[in-house]
Structure formats: structure tokens, C-alpha cells
Amino acid sequence: MTAGRAREAARNSEAILAAAREVFLADARAPIAAVAERAGVGISALYRRYPGKEDLLRTLCHDGLRRFIAEAEQAAREPDDWAAFEMFLRGVVEADVHSLTVHLAGTFTPTAEMSADAMRASELGDALFQRARGRMRPGAVPADMTVLLDMCAAVRVLDAGRTTELRRRYVTLLLDGLRAPGDLPGPPPAEAEVNWRWRT
Amino acid sequence: MTAGRAREAARNSEAILAAAREVFLADARAPIAAVAERAGVGISALYRRYPGKEDLLRTLCHDGLRRFIAEAEQAAREPDDWAAFEMFLRGVVEADVHSLTVHLAGTFTPTAEMSADAMRASELGDALFQRARGRMRPGAVPADMTVLLDMCAAVRVLDAGRTTELRRRYVTLLLDGLRAPGDLPGPPPAEAEVNWRWRT
DNA sequence: TTCGGAACGGAATACTTCGTTCCGTTTGAA
DNA sequence: TTCAAACGGAACGAAGTATTCCGTTCCGAA
Numbered sequence: 001m002t003a004g005r006a007r008e009a010a011r012n013s014e015a016i017l018a019a020a021r022e023v024f025l026a027d028a029r030a031p032i033a034a035v036a037e038r039a040g041v042g043i044s045a046l047y048r049r050y051p052g053k054e055d056l057l058r059t060l061c062h063d064g065l066r067r068f069i070a071e072a073e074q075a076a077r078e079p080d081d082w083a084a085f086e087m088f089l090r091g092v093v094e095a096d097v098h099s100l101t102v103h104l105a106g107t108f109t110p111t112a113e114m115s116a117d118a119m120r121a122s123e124l125g126d127a128l129f130q131r132a133r134g135r136m137r138p139g140a141v142p143a144d145m146t147v148l149l150d151m152c153a154a155v156r157v158l159d160a161g162r163t164t165e166l167r168r169r170y171v172t173l174l175l176d177g178l179r180a181p182g183d184l185p186g187p188p189p190a191e192a193e194v195n196w197r198w199r200t
Numbered sequence: 201m202t203a204g205r206a207r208e209a210a211r212n213s214e215a216i217l218a219a220a221r222e223v224f225l226a227d228a229r230a231p232i233a234a235v236a237e238r239a240g241v242g243i244s245a246l247y248r249r250y251p252g253k254e255d256l257l258r259t260l261c262h263d264g265l266r267r268f269i270a271e272a273e274q275a276a277r278e279p280d281d282w283a284a285f286e287m288f289l290r291g292v293v294e295a296d297v298h299s300l301t302v303h304l305a306g307t308f309t310p311t312a313e314m315s316a317d318a319m320r321a322s323e324l325g326d327a328l329f330q331r332a333r334g335r336m337r338p339g340a341v342p343a344d345m346t347v348l349l350d351m352c353a354a355v356r357v358l359d360a361g362r363t364t365e366l367r368r369r370y371v372t373l374l375l376d377g378l379r380a381p382g383d384l385p386g387p388p389p390a391e392a393e394v395n396w397r398w399r400t
Numbered sequence: 401t402t403c404g405g406a407a408c409g410g411a412a413t414a415c416t417t418c419g420t421t422c423c424g425t426t427t428g429a430a
Numbered sequence: 431t432t433c434a435a436a437c438g439g440a441a442c443g444a445a446g447t448a449t450t451c452c453g454t455t456c457c458g459a460a
Contacts, residue, residue, distance in 0.1 A: 154354030177377030
């Protein structure tokens with residue numbers, strides 16, 4: 001089937017996406033040349049597949065969004081309310097999907113489809129939150145979930161594997177904090193405060 | 201005493217530092233012109249006080265470090281072990297000192313004095329941690345404290361005041377998470393993993 | 401009132417940093 | 431052997447930005 005040159009091209013497409021994910025996750029403003037270098041290809045290999053930098057960023061972010069939705073849908077199948085919620089957060093953190101959307105948003109103009117997906121993602125997330133709300137400390141709101149994910153995304157060390165391990169550690173801590181008794185101080189975050197990323 | 205022109209100059213010095221703090225906290229790579237504009241002064245007012253951009257950054261970061269030390273020293277006077285620890289974390293978060301050091305580190309080469317201060321800061325923090333360790337969940341290490349501060353610094357919304365309010369909310373949550381029962385998964389962060397900011 | 405000069409504002413300069421384009425080369429398939 | 435899809439990477443041009451420079455302002459001393 002796909003052999004020789006065609007196979008190499010397919011491999012490159014994958015390599016470019018993977019490289020882009022790594023590079024732009026480390027620094028959203030990284031030059032496109034860094035992606036090519038990381039992927040081990042020339043710049044033209046990149047431009048053959050994407051009309052420009054923005055398109056690459058958009059694709060990357062949209063992929064992340066889809067993954068986010070997939071995680072939410074899978075978690076929703078879990079019957080236990082808290083378990084579903086926990087599985088969702090852990091899944092999103094594990095896939096490093098939130099960093100993707102957080103860091104990259106604003107570096108490109110979203111398509112209509114992306115906006116729709118973003119809305120759907122937020123609905124799915126909220127639904128999982130509502131189911132688990134009964135087991136959380138009073139005063140927790142869905143927007144808290146977004147902030148917690150931001151906080152996890154902020155955990156990063158030089159080695160990617162260790163970053164993942166450490167994040168698992170702190171999701172645990174955060175989830176425990178979310179179930180602790182006692183009120184949380186101050187007005188909770190508003191949905192709008194937390195979604196400045198998606199302002200069109 | 202200082203009146204007229206001299207007073208204006210003093211005001212400007214303050215305005216420049218304040219503006220620099222705001223601007224570089226929002227974006228560590230901001231152009232120096234943005235600082236001047238924010239401070240309401242010309243670019244030359246800036247270069248009169250600092251030989252170059254790097255010196256400004258260094259000064260800013262060093263100020264933050266000193267503030268960090270001050271917070272630690274003050275908290276150390278609190279007799280109750282946990283209260284001291286909590287006061288320390290809340291103080292550092294409140295002053296937004298950690299963001300300063302986190303975002304700015306790496307944008308300049310540190311002086312010997314800064315390195316010394318950084319070491320002292322870390323010792324003071326560790327001491328506070330050790331005192332409170334008995335009331336934390338098992339497996340918590342001093343480096344966790346650094347990560348928690350990173351996570352708090354990651355909480356940010358457009359409005360600075362709200363950012364502070366929200367951070368108070370999440371320090372609370374984190375502290376509760378730190379006292380929750382149960383082990384934390386994975387190998388804890390190593391001191392070196394967490395201090396890549398200060399690599400000389 | 402008159403000057404000297406400290407302090408300024410901001411245009412001009414001198415680079416550096418990227419996104420994108422271009423062109424010559426490679427290589428698998430017919 | 432030939433064709434064209436895919437490449438690699440130098441070259442180009444548009445931005446962006448740190449730093450310098452110079453003409454202007456205005457406090458304070460004479």
C-alpha cells in the first residue's frame with residue numbers, strides 16, 4: 001500500500017504534529033523553524049501541509065479540544081458521580097490537553113467549528129461537575145474546575161515524563177482540597193473571568 | 201527638602217518600578233517601551249536609571265526575592281507551627297512575589313548576591329515547612345511548597361484585584377489538600393527539578 | 401531675570417528575530 | 431530513463447525592539 005515516499009510523507013505528518021505539540025507546549029511563541037528542527041524535517045515540509053503558522057496552531061488546539069471532549073464523554077459513562085469527575089480531571093491532565101488550549105488560545109483566530117466545540121466541551125465539563133457537586137465542599141463552582149486545570153498545567157519541569165508524574169501528584173492534592181470541609185473565601189470565579197482565552 | 205524637579209524624579213523612579221512590575225508580570229518578554237508608557241515617562245527616564253533592560257529585570261526580581269525573605273522571617277515569628285507556615289504561604293501569594301521570580305528568572309544573569317539570597321530564601325522556607333510537616337499528609341516534601349506556589353501564581357485573570365482574591369481562594373484549597381489524609385502518588389519533586397529557574 | 405545643567409520625551413538607529421517564499425536536489429514509481 | 435511529488439534549507443522582507451541621540455523643559459542658584 002503506502003510505501004516508500006508516501007510512507008515517509010505520512011511519517012513526517014505525524015512527526016510534525018508531535019513536534020509542534022512539544023515545542024509549542026514548551027513555548028507558545030516558539031518560531032516555526034523550531035518545530036521543523038524538532039521534527040527532523042525541513043521548513044518546506046511544514047509549509048506543504050499547512051498554509052501558515054496560524055493554521056498549525058489552530059489544528060493543534062482543535063485536536064486538543066477534541067481530546068478534551070473525548071475524555072469528558074468517556075468519563076461520563078462512569079456510573080459513580082465522583083469517580084466520573086475524578087476520571088475526567090485526571091484524563092485531561094494526563095493528556096496535557098489543557099496546556100494546549102490554555103497556552104495556544106489567542107495565538108490564532110478560532111473557526112466557527114472550534115467555538116462550537118469549545119461550547120460543547122464546557123457543557124460536558126459542567127455536567128460532570130454538577131454530578132459530583134454533592135461530594136465537594138460548599139461554594140465550589142464549575143469555573144473552579146477550569147482554574148484547577150490551569151493550576152495543573154502550571155506544573156512543569158524540564159523532563160516531560162516527570163512533569164506528567166508530578167501532575168498526577170498534584171491533581172490528587174487538588175481533588176482532596178476540593179473535598180475538604182469548610183467554605184472557600186471570596187467570590188468564586190465567574191465563567192467569564194476564566195474564559196478570557198476564548199474571546200473572539 | 202526634595203521639591204520640584206527632584207521630587208518628580210523620585211516619583212518617576214517609583215512609577216517606573218511599579219510599572220515594570222505590572223508589565224513584566226503580565227508578560228516577562230514585554231518590550232521596555234511598554235514599561236515607559238505604563239509609567240507615563242519617556243524611554244530616556246528609564247535608561248537614566250538602569251544601564252539596560254537586564255538590569256531592570258534583575259532589580260525587579262531581586263526586590264521580589266527580598267520580599268520573599270521578609271515574608272518568611274515574619275512568619276517565622278509566629279509560634280504555632282502550622283499558623284506560621286500558612287501565614288508564610290499566604291503572604292508570598294498575596295505579595296505576588298512568586299510570579300515575579302518565576303516568570304523573570306532566566307531573563308537575566310543573577311548576581312552573586314542574588315544567588316546567596318535565593319539560597320537563604322530557600323532555607324527559610326524549608327525551615328517553615330519542617331516545623332509544619334507534622335500536620336501535613338505523609339510524603340510531603342519542601343519542594344512541594346515551591347510547586348504549590350507556582351500553581352498559585354498560575355491563577356490569573358484580567359483584573360489584578362480579582363486575581364489576588366481568587367488566589368486567596370486557591371491557597372485555601374491547596375492548604376486543605378496538603379493536610380488531607382492519604383499518601384501522594386509518585387516520587388516527590390526533587391529540589392533540583394523545581395529550581396531550574398535559578399540555574400546559573 | 402538670566403543661566404547652567406539635570407531630567408525628559410521620543411524620533412532615529414541598528415540589529416535581531418521570524419514567517420514565508422523560492423529553487424535546486426532527491427528519490428520512488430512507471 | 432524520466433517525471434513529479436517531497437524535500438532541505440538559504441534568502442528575503444516585514445516586524446519588533448534595545449539602545450542611542452539630540453533638542454527641549456524647567457528648577458534653582460546667582
